[in-house]
Amino acid sequence: ETGVTQTPRHLVMGMTNKKSLKCEQHLGHNAMYWYKQSAKKPLELMFVYSLEERVENNSVPSRFSPECPNSSHLFLHLHTLQPEDSALYLCASSQDWGVQFFGPGTRLTVL
């Protein structure tokens, strides 16, 4: 695997489900990010981790819970989501605060 990978690529879940999104970067970077892209809106930064410590939590509802166990892996745990949370969730990584490299995204649908 190269670059930034994300699994699953597509996810459909009910509002009472609990699921997790996974991101892995193979670039040796030390910072990782979660973004949300809703239809017809710009990418919105959700969380930032640097050296496995959370640097930013951009006023994201608590039903989204990030986890960064090491510098290569990033998770986004989801529980009791709402239909308006349906979006493309993108993971990115960078070395220090340099150019960010993105994964392919997880297309999430909340029923």
Added chain:
Amino acid sequence: DQQVKQNSPSLSVQEGRISILNCDYTNSMFDYFLWYKKYPAEGPTFLISISSIKDKNEDGRFTVFLNKSAKHLSLHIVPSQPGDSAVYFCAASEFPLVGGGSNYKLTFGKGTLLTVNP
């Protein structure tokens, strides 16, 4: 309030011609600008960047121009190819400094869908 604006949601160009994608910003603290390209079912890929100390940066067929006084940048693709058809995002941040402040924050525009017709 959108700090980075791409006012054209779409652009259609003939193969071989020039594509010009525009981006305006309102935050005078922005000092570093990037263009990303996104194909369907893929994440955005970095294309080219420019810092405020320059007014032009060129990489092959891609050139980015920055007019800081007008808070405007543009991406020129010459010659355009059908494979360039994608959504192009403009993004801005304070100049990235190693280990410094809030320089990781990228503010994105909504994107412009470029279609290059054969």
